[in-house]
Amino acid sequence: MFHLVVEEGQAGERVDRYLAANAQDLSRSRIKGLIEAGCLLCDGQLLREPAAAVRVGMALVLTVPPAAPATPEGEQCVAFTVLYEDDDLIVLDKPAGLVVHPAPGNETGTLVNGLIAHCGDSLKGIGGERRPGIVHRLDKDTSGVMVVAKTEKAHLALSEDFAARRIDRAYLAVCWGVPAPASGEFEGAIGRDKRDRKRMALTERGGKWALTRYRALQLFGTGATLMECRLATGRTHQIRVHFSANGHPLLGDPLYLRRIPAASRQLPAAARAAALDFPRQALHAARLGFTHPCTGVELSFETPMPEDMQALLEALAES
Structure with missing residues (x-):
C-alpha cells in the first residue's frame, strides 16, 4: 500500500504518471490498471480515472493486491x-x-x-x-x-x-430499422468514447480506421433487419459502433442502445415486445476462414445462430 501526498511543483500532472514516478517497482500500465480496477483512493474517495490531474496536498492511497x-x-x-x-x-x-x-x-x-x-x-x-x-x-x-x-x-x-486482414469473417446481426442502401459500407475511425470509457465511438482524432461491409438478408417490415456483416478491420465493438452511429443500433445492445428506437413502432405488439426484451446484442460470429499457420491448408467454419437469436427472428417474422 502506497501513501503519497502531492507536493508543490507536481500539481497538474496526470495521476497515473505521478504514481509511476513515486510508487517504486510499478509500471505506468500496471498503475493504470489498478486505478481502473478501483484500487486508488484520493482524499478518501475512490478515483478510477488515470488521466485525472493531481493538486497540491492531495492525499493518495494506492492498494496493490497480492500477485x-x-x-x-x-x-x-x-x-x-x-x-x-x-x-x-x-x-x-x-x-x-x-x-x-x-x-x-x-x-x-x-x-x-x-x-x-x-x-x-x-x-x-x-x-x-x-x-x-x-x-x-x-x-x-x-x-x-x-x-x-x-x-x-x-x-x-x-x-x-x-x-x-487475411481472415474471412462474417457476422449475423439484427438491427433496428432498415439501413439505406440495403447493402453498402460503414466507415469511420473508432476510439474510446470520451464521455463513457466503457463505450467506443466514431472519432475524428485518435481512433483507428474501421470498415464494415453489410447487406440485408431479411427485412421485418421497416422495424428491423437481419444483416450480414463482413469485417475489413477488427476494432473493439466495430459492428455495434458502426450500426449505432448510422442510426440502426443492434437489438438488445446494452451499451449503444440508450432509448427505445422509433423503428420499434413499426412492429406488431408481439414482435415489438420480443425485440425490446432481447437481453443481449443480437450479434453472432457466423463464419471464420483462415489459412492454417503450419500446414497452409485453407480452413473455413460456420455455425448457426444460437437458439435465442433464432427465436427472435421467428418472433419478428410473425409480423
Whole structure:
C-alpha cells in the first residue's frame, strides 16, 4: 500500500504518471490498471480515472493486491463447443455470456480457464507460459466462431494474418430499422468514447480506421433487419459502433442502445415486445476462414445462430 501526498511543483500532472514516478517497482500500465480496477483512493474517495490531474496536498492511497498466478487455472465447468482441434490450434463456438479472458471482475469462469482445462498438456506455451494464445476476441454477449492458438508459432502467424486482414469473417446481426442502401459500407475511425470509457465511438482524432461491409438478408417490415456483416478491420465493438452511429443500433445492445428506437413502432405488439426484451446484442460470429499457420491448408467454419437469436427472428417474422 502506497501513501503519497502531492507536493508543490507536481500539481497538474496526470495521476497515473505521478504514481509511476513515486510508487517504486510499478509500471505506468500496471498503475493504470489498478486505478481502473478501483484500487486508488484520493482524499478518501475512490478515483478510477488515470488521466485525472493531481493538486497540491492531495492525499493518495494506492492498494496493490497480492500477485495472481501468471497462468489462470483450468476449469472443467466452462462450456463451449469444439469445431476443430489439432496440435497447433483449436476452433470453437463460443456461447453468449462467456467472457474470453480473465480480468478484474471476471477472474474465473472464462473461456481461457476452460481452454486450459480442455487442452491440458497440448498447450506448448505462449510467451513462456502454458496458456492458450488468444488471437481475437468476441464480446461477452456475442456468440460464434473463434480460433485460438496452442503454440507460439501458430499464435504469431494467426496474429499477423488478422493484422494484415487475411481472415474471412462474417457476422449475423439484427438491427433496428432498415439501413439505406440495403447493402453498402460503414466507415469511420473508432476510439474510446470520451464521455463513457466503457463505450467506443466514431472519432475524428485518435481512433483507428474501421470498415464494415453489410447487406440485408431479411427485412421485418421497416422495424428491423437481419444483416450480414463482413469485417475489413477488427476494432473493439466495430459492428455495434458502426450500426449505432448510422442510426440502426443492434437489438438488445446494452451499451449503444440508450432509448427505445422509433423503428420499434413499426412492429406488431408481439414482435415489438420480443425485440425490446432481447437481453443481449443480437450479434453472432457466423463464419471464420483462415489459412492454417503450419500446414497452409485453407480452413473455413460456420455455425448457426444460437437458439435465442433464432427465436427472435421467428418472433419478428410473425409480423
